[in-house]
Amino acid sequence: MRKPIWSGLVLCTLLGCAGTSTSTSGDTSRPAPQAEAPADAPVEAPPGEQQSPAAVSSTPKTLRLTDSPSPKDDIIIQSLELQGDTLVAKVMHSGGCKEHTYDLLWKGDFQKTAAGGSQAELVLAHDANGDACEALLNRTASFDLGPLKQRWREQYKSEHGTIELRFTGAQATARYEF
Structure with missing residues (x-):
């Protein structure tokens, strides 16, 4: 047995x-050890359990423009989903003893894809705040892509477009259409 x-x-x-x-x-x-998830990164409930309403964020963080976007602590992007102008990222990292925060960073410029379209190189920055615990955590973080869309519209003088989103240090990509 x-x-x-x-x-x-x-x-x-x-x-x-x-x-x-x-x-x-x-x-x-x-x-x-467990830490309470920050409002922008709700804990995924284990199978059979429901997330508490306090763990689910209704307001995504805004994409931040910075001259030198760079990652901080290790993070694995498990999946990306676009919901209108909101990027929802499911991520995984170690921790469990301190609050973790996430930011989506962009230098503010576009590159050309091999097919001639536009792409933006983004950084999903994770700050573990010195958390040395080793539990494997699954989190969801949401980001408003409004600044990216606005910059594209100003540069290309058009209301509608497509931007390939690439993430530094990750194989994950997403196609943002508006």
Whole structure:
């Protein structure tokens, strides 16, 4: 009887159904510390649980223009989705003991794609605030792309366009059409 239980536990851990109580250091005697998610990055609820209304943000952060956008702490972009002018990024990183923050940074210029279209190189910056905990966290962060669209309209003198979004240090891309 031990083998099926052990196999199920290993499979459940690999698939993430063990939630945040799974320890990456091998010590499963206590759950990993939890930190409250910032308003702009709600915690994804484990299977079977609902997110509290306080954990879900209704206001996305605005894309920030900066002369030297650069990443800070490690982050993995799992998926990107465009909902109108809002970019929704599902991300993963380690932590669990302190509040984490996210920013979407852009230098303010466009490059040409191989096909001749426009692209923007963005940085999804993650600040772990010195969190050394090792729980694997899944978060969702939303960003308003209004400044990107406005800059494109000013530069190309057109109301409608398409911009390929590329992310420094990641393979993730998105196509922003307006």
